[in-house]
Amino acid sequence: MxxxxxxxxxxxxxxxxxxxxxxxxxxxxxxxxxxxxxxxxxxxxxxxxxxxxxxxxxxxxxxxxxxxxxxxxxxxxxxxxxEDVDHTLRVEPLLRSFFFWLMDSEDLDRHLEQEEKFFSDTAAMYRELAAAKDRGDFGTEPHNRSKRISIEAGIRLYDALAEWAEWAREENQR
Structure with missing residues (x-):
């Protein structure tokens, strides 16, 4: 965009x-x-x-x-x-993950724990926004329905990234 x-x-x-x-x-x-x-x-x-x-x-x-x-x-x-949609995602945590092999295991574990918390907290923030919209705090106009759809994408994206960080941490601990 x-x-x-x-x-x-x-x-x-x-x-x-x-x-x-x-x-x-x-x-x-x-x-x-x-x-x-x-x-x-x-x-x-x-x-x-x-x-x-x-x-x-x-x-x-x-x-x-x-x-x-x-x-x-x-x-x-x-x-x-x-216009064609630009589907490029620049997600720095994923770029960094390509180089995790350069971190020692303890630092990587700490990093992934912080990432999981950040992603989970961000998903929770989006859930709070969704709840406010679902209660009707923002009205039912078409632009508010579109915002709700966008918020749902944020929830799903950050939930997926939190799950990924948790999975990566488990992989690191093997």
């Missing part, structure tokens, strides 16, 4: 500031697609210049709120329907 299309998609939900957009990214996508404030603000400037978003308001301390334009909505829909 490009940050550009992620921002357009989030703005399709409703107007938001750069800060609000960073919060929305962090809510469900933070562990898999981080979006830092400087990159968000730079991309918002490019989207504004391209006519894909427009300034809705400017508040105190220069806080700007943006909304997607018809052209921006058409662009995110084009991206969703016409």
């Amino acid at each position: 490009s940050l550009r299309h992620g921002l357009l998609g989030l703005l399709a939900e409703g107007p938001a500031s750069g800060y609000d957009l960073a919060q929305r990214f962090q809510e469900a996508l933070g562990p898999v697609w981080p979006a830092r404030h400087p990159k968000i603000y730079a991309e918002l400037a490019r989207l504004l210049e391209a006519g894909l978003i427009e300034l809705e308001s400017e508040g105190a301390r220069g806080r700007k709120s943006y909304r997607v334009t018809d052209a921006g909505l058409a662009e995110v829909r084009r991206w969703l329907t016409e």
